[in-house]
Amino acid sequence: MTDTAAAPAQVPLVDYLVLGDHPHLVAHQCTSCGARFFDRRNACAGCFGTEFEPADIATEGVVKAFTIVTFAAPGVPVPFVAAIVDCDGTSVRGNIINTEPDPEHVKLGMKVRLATFSLGADDQGTEAIGFGFEPA
Amino acid sequence: MAENVYILGINMTKFGKHADKDVVDLGAEAAMAALADAGVTMRDMGILAAGNLMNAGAGFGQRLQKQIGQTGIPVYNVANACATGATALRTVIMAVKSGEVDMGLAVGVEKLAGAGLLGGGGTPKKDSKVWEPSGRFGAVAPTDGRIGTDAMPGTFAQVGMEYGHKYGEVSFETFAKISEKNHAHSVLNPLAAYSKRFTLDEIMNDMMIAYPNTRPMCSANCDGGAAAVVVSETKLRTLSLGQQRRAVKISASVLTTDPYEEGCQILPNVNTLTRNAAKIAYEQAGVGPEDLNLVELHDCFATAELVHYDNLMLCPEGGAVEFFESGAPWRDGSTPVNVSGGLQSKGHPISATGIANIWEVCHHLRGEAGDRQIEGAKVGLAHVIGLGSACGVHILEKSAA
Numbered sequence: 143m144t145d146t147a148a149a150p151a152q153v154p155l156v157d158y159l160v161l162g163d164h165p166h167l168v169a170h171q172c173t174s175c176g177a178r179f180f181d182r183r184n185a186c187a188g189c190f191g192t193e194f195e196p197a198d199i200a201t202e203g204v205v206k207a208f209t210i211v212t213f214a215a216p217g218v219p220v221p222f223v224a225a226i227v228d229c230d231g232t233s234v235r236g237n238i239i240n241t242e243p244d245p246e247h248v249k250l251g252m253k254v255r256l257a258t259f260s261l262g263a264d265d266q267g268t269e270a271i272g273f274g275f276e277p278a
Numbered sequence: 279m280a281e282n283v284y285i286l287g288i289n290m291t292k293f294g295k296h297a298d299k300d301v302v303d304l305g306a307e308a309a310m311a312a313l314a315d316a317g318v319t320m321r322d323m324g325i326l327a328a329g330n331l332m333n334a335g336a337g338f339g340q341r342l343q344k345q346i347g348q349t350g351i352p353v354y355n356v357a358n359a360c361a362t363g364a365t366a367l368r369t370v371i372m373a374v375k376s377g378e379v380d381m382g383l384a385v386g387v388e389k390l391a392g393a394g395l396l397g398g399g400g401t402p403k404k405d406s407k408v409w410e411p412s413g414r415f416g417a418v419a420p421t422d423g424r425i426g427t428d429a430m431p432g433t434f435a436q437v438g439m440e441y442g443h444k445y446g447e448v449s450f451e452t453f454a455k456i457s458e459k460n461h462a463h464s465v466l467n468p469l470a471a472y473s474k475r476f477t478l479d480e481i482m483n484d485m486m487i488a489y490p491n492t493r494p495m496c497s498a499n500c501d502g503g504a505a506a507v508v509v510s511e512t513k514l515r516t517l518s519l520g521q522q523r524r525a526v527k528i529s530a531s532v533l534t535t536d537p538y539e540e541g542c543q544i545l546p547n548v549n550t551l552t553r554n555a556a557k558i559a560y561e562q563a564g565v566g567p568e569d570l571n572l573v574e575l576h577d578c579f580a581t582a583e584l585v586h587y588d589n590l591m592l593c594p595e596g597g598a599v600e601f602f603e604s605g606a607p608w609r610d611g612s613t614p615v616n617v618s619g620g621l622q623s624k625g626h627p628i629s630a631t632g633i634a635n636i637w638e639v640c641h642h643l644r645g646e647a648g649d650r651q652i653e654g655a656k657v658g659l660a661h662v663i664g665l666g667s668a669c670g671v672h673i674l675e676k677s678a679a
């Protein structure tokens with residue numbers, strides 16, 4: 143069981159989510175053209191460059207597309223709001239959380255900010271942390 | 279100068295449930311009917327291109343040959359998501375255009391009845407007992423539903439919503455009205471999987487799948503096959519006057535993929551590759567959007583149809599809502615779109631779709647579309663999108679012979 147003296151270990155839902163005091167997303171940025179990718183690339187899809195550097199993604203953005211999913215694959219809890227958020231010029235995929243999943247509460251152009259949530263602890267007491275975007 | 283190419287014969291099976299037929303039966307039915315329509319036999323074919331996406335590794339083309347005629351010709355089994363049928367057709371067109379063969383057969387078939395909603399299926403994924411990163415994102419748990427949606431209805435819903443964000447919000451009602459149009463059109467199509475007219479209220483109040491797409495606004499999974507015989511102009515001129523008269527000219531055949539743009543790997547960009555394909559196709563054919571008498575476009579969801587009005591340049595950029603509200607894409611409008619009923623009612627047996635939409639256009643250009651004939655149709659366009667992505671655009675013209 144968890145040692146109460148030490149903070150429980152945490153693991154991000156995906157490797158491009160950086161936890162800590164200021165949770166944020168990080169991308170692989172092409173050093174020649176600036177294109178950003180959340181998974182690894184052999185070469186840049188835009189300019190074929192092979193050099194990448196880590197780039198922090200803005201934690202605030204604007205909803206540029208969303209859908210409210212009410213019918214999904216088995217095991218996927220519904221309803222949820224899937225969205226594309228424009229984070230200062232970088233498109234990010236994530237759910238809109240901490241608000242009602244209906245068109246009265248979720249709007250195109252809405253300002254949102256990154257927020258994290260717990261997916262629970264595994265058998266070793268490690269807590270998985272996911273992210274979404276909440277109204278700002 | 280490359281050879282001009284024509285559709286000599288073409289067929290689609292009834293779309294719907296075919297419980298007593300497997301994919302080879304359905305493919306054979308479409309292929310033999312296309313050959314009969316063309317007035318030729320398997321002996322005349324120089325190439326076969328075949329698609330059956332759900333069993334892409336099973337050698338569908340060779341299995342089909344064993345059912346309808348093994349002549350030793352090359353078979354290309356193709357797979358390109360929802361653009362598989364168009365890719366099979368384009369493969370044959372390239373072979374004929376190059377002069378390697380003077381005739382070829384393209385076949386697409388799928389059995390999907392009972393498969394549920396497109397992309398909405400799949401097996402349940404269990405969260406593991408110990409968080410362990412896996413995959414390209416180092417994910418410790420399934421991301422579908424936690425980081426956006428992987429399913430088609432939600433993906434294409436966002437495509438429509440993104441259009442609204444860019445050009446001015448599009449109401450749920452507008453998207454639903456697009457579906458109302460296609461279901462109304464389907465009433466005249468005896469080969470459609472569903473040919474029932476719905477009221478706007480019925481569409482809006484049906485089961486919500488992924489806002490703003492309700493169930494009737496999603497393409498219908500079903501069984502179906504389609505096949506086409508392609509011939510070179512040189513060969514066509516040696517055939518009977520009757521064959522020449524019914525042949526339909528393929529004025530443009532284009533296949534594109536999505537070029538890199540910011541965000542295209544976050545939400546698939548189905549716009550640019552369609553616009554690129556359309557531009558090339560209009561140039562190849564020497565026609566413009568205003569010359570089209572009918573368009574069959576890939577309305578896998580009502581939200582997708584809206585953006586493709588714009589992508590195919592049927593309206594000025596940003597003007598898709600106005601174009602629709604003007605009545606233009608209704609069958610009595612200036613640019614009838616999806617008079618077959620579209621994927622939402624005719625159905626979407628994936629690999630058959632990209633040939634079946636060509637069949638619809640040919641049917642009108644030949645003046646054989648019966649009750650739903652678009653009078654005097656001379657030029658038509660067929661479009662498909664396969665996510666991933668691939669886009670096929672074909673422009674067809676009534677034979678001058």
Ligand SMILES: [Zn+2]
Binds near residue numbers: 172174176191
């Ligand atoms: Zn680059």
